[in-house]
Structure formats: C-alpha cells, structure tokens
Amino acid sequence: MYSMMVDFSVAIRTYNGEQRLPEVLDRLKTQVGVDNISWEIVIIDNNSTDNTAKIIEQYQSDWCNSYPLKYYFEPKQGASFARKRAIQEAQGFLIGFLDDDNVPTANWVASAYAFGKLHPQAGAYGSRIHGDFEVEPPQNFERIAHFLPIIEREELICFNSHPDGRLGLFPPGAGLVIRKEAWLENVPDSLILQGPIGDSLAAKGEDIETLSYIKKAGWEIWFNPEMRIYHRIPKSRFERDYLLRFFRGIGLSRYWTRMLKHKSWERPFMIPVYMANDCRKLILHSFQKGNEIATDVVAASEREFLLYSFLSPFYFWINWMGRKK
Numbered sequence: 001m002y003s004m005m006v007d008f009s010v011a012i013r014t015y016n017g018e019q020r021l022p023e024v025l026d027r028l029k030t031q032v033g034v035d036n037i038s039w040e041i042v043i044i045d046n047n048s049t050d051n052t053a054k055i056i057e058q059y060q061s062d063w064c065n066s067y068p069l070k071y072y073f074e075p076k077q078g079a080s081f082a083r084k085r086a087i088q089e090a091q092g093f094l095i096g097f098l099d100d101d102n103v104p105t106a107n108w109v110a111s112a113y114a115f116g117k118l119h120p121q122a123g124a125y126g127s128r129i130h131g132d133f134e135v136e137p138p139q140n141f142e143r144i145a146h147f148l149p150i151i152e153r154e155e156l157i158c159f160n161s162h163p164d165g166r167l168g169l170f171p172p173g174a175g176l177v178i179r180k181e182a183w184l185e186n187v188p189d190s191l192i193l194q195g196p197i198g199d200s201l202a203a204k205g206e207d208i209e210t211l212s213y214i215k216k217a218g219w220e221i222w223f224n225p226e227m228r229i230y231h232r233i234p235k236s237r238f239e240r241d242y243l244l245r246f247f248r249g250i251g252l253s254r255y256w257t258r259m260l261k262h263k264s265w266e267r268p269f270m271i272p273v274y275m276a277n278d279c280r281k282l283i284l285h286s287f288q289k290g291n292e293i294a295t296d297v298v299a300a301s302e303r304e305f306l307l308y309s310f311l312s313p314f315y316f317w318i319n320w321m322g323r324k325k
Helices: 020-027 052-062 079-087 107-118 182-185 206-216 240-252 252-259 267-292 296-325
Strands: 008-014 038-047 069-073 095-097 102-104 122-133 176-178 220-233
Touching: 008 020, 008 079, 008 107, 020 038, 020 052, 020 102, 020 267, 038 079, 038 095, 052 069, 069 079, 079 095, 079 206, 095 102, 095 107, 095 206, 095 220, 102 122, 107 122, 107 176, 107 220, 122 182, 122 206, 182 206, 206 220, 206 252, 240 252, 240 296, 252 267, 252 296, 267 296
Parallel strands: 008 038, 008 095, 038 069, 122 220
Antiparallel strands: 095 176, 102 220, 122 176
C-alpha cells in the first residue's frame, strides 16, 4: 500500500495524550507543500494508561492519506526510551520529533525536509516555538520562557560556531529534526538522562545529552526559524508546584550536561569551577530577588534552578553509584 522509500518521518511521543493528540494529527493531515515528499507519521505511545491507543486506532481506521499513520507501544517510560524507539521504527532518513502538545504550522514538514536537504551536514536542527497559553503567563515570564520551551528567535543559527553553542546551549527537543544516520552512529544505546518519565520531571536534559554526542562527532546543529510549531501550555504548568519541580529537574541534570562538553581528564577540574559559579549566582539572586521568592513564581523558579544546579554533582554521584550497585 505504501512505498518503502521514505524521506521524512514525523515521530510523535505521547503519554496519556487522548485529549491532545487529535489536534496534532489533524494539523498533520493538512500539511502543504508535501506532494513531492515521501513521509510518514510514527506515534510512540510511552506507556499511556488512558484511551490514547483507541484514539489512534480510530484515526487509522479512517485514514485515507497517501502517507501512513503507524502506532507503537513503548512500555519503558521516559522520553529517551520513546525517542530511541522512534529512531528504530521510523523509515525516514530525517526524523522530526513532536510531543503531543506540539502543533506544527501547515508547512512544517515541507520546511523541515527542505532544510535537511539543503544542509546535508546538519545532524539535527530545531524549530521556532510559539507559546499557546490556556491562561496568561505569570509576570516576568519572559525570564524563564526558553526553558518551557518558548523560542521566539528569528535568526538562523548554527550552534557549532554561534556563542550559544560554545556555552553548551542547543535547540529544544520539541520540533527537533534529527538525521537518522547521525543518531545511529553516535548516540549511545542508553543515555544517562532519561527525560520526563510519566509525570516525573527529575531526569530532564536528554535532548542536550543526545545533541552533545552528535555535535562532538562533527555534525552541525542548527536552529531554523522557518520551521514553526505551537506549544500548547495548560494552566497547570504555571502553578507554583509544577514550575518548582520542573526547574529542580533541569537543575539536577546540569552536572552531566556540563560534563559532556569536556574531556574526561578535564571534568574533575571543572566541577569546582561550576559549583563556585553556581554559588556566586545563587548568592547574587538571593540579594536581588530574595524578598520576591515567596510571592513571585518566576523568582522562585530561578532560585530552584540555581540551587539544584549547585547540588547536581551530589545528586548525580548518589544516583550513579546507586545504579552501579
């Protein structure tokens, strides 16, 4: 029924996404500029307990498009496991990743495919991400928006030469396209950071870990503002408890994502440097924003990020030693 030759795969990771997936699939059904592209949609159900499977089954039964809609169940919870499964199952040489709350614009597939063809040395490249908020974000939200992630930059960026790349910054996983060859040749079979696991946010940073390996191998990492998606953000993600847990998770991943930038022999020397800088930033933030932490969720989130960045080496050592036993 479908050709085995596939240029581009859209891989959607979902966890309990029965309410969110239909909008993503409906937008993918109306993509423009794809007449000359062989592509597919691959859904990775990351151990959902709701009616996600039934929703997808209904879509498959009504599917009449020239590109296939495939479904796979991945029982190991964690974004890294879902992404690995997508890499295994996807047939395209370019794989564009969406979460079930990422709604692409009508030309996202065409733009993503065109960029990959134009830049054959691009191992991965990210999308511009607009926020679509259920409620008004908190005051001063722009200070933390890029973590959620909301990326409104307009310039084309190659992280191999851009200052952000030298700082270890990369495009986020939402709307990220990865060249399958770059992943298979360079990303370890098992990542240290497993990403969000169900509702847990304690193992974030899997995107940075993945892109670090790809960049180290000599592939280019890009940000392409012509690729645009909308990130649906419900009001629950602006609640204080969620944001504090979210920023703790990011902070706890910092030890490993930082160490990936350095050679093994350099790492023992860099640990005290990073910790001293984190301590300095934490003290400075306490002087500047300390009185606001109880009432300002943005200031409180920044403090959690700085505090748990400082504590991340201890967290990593304890958990890593626990895995080894």
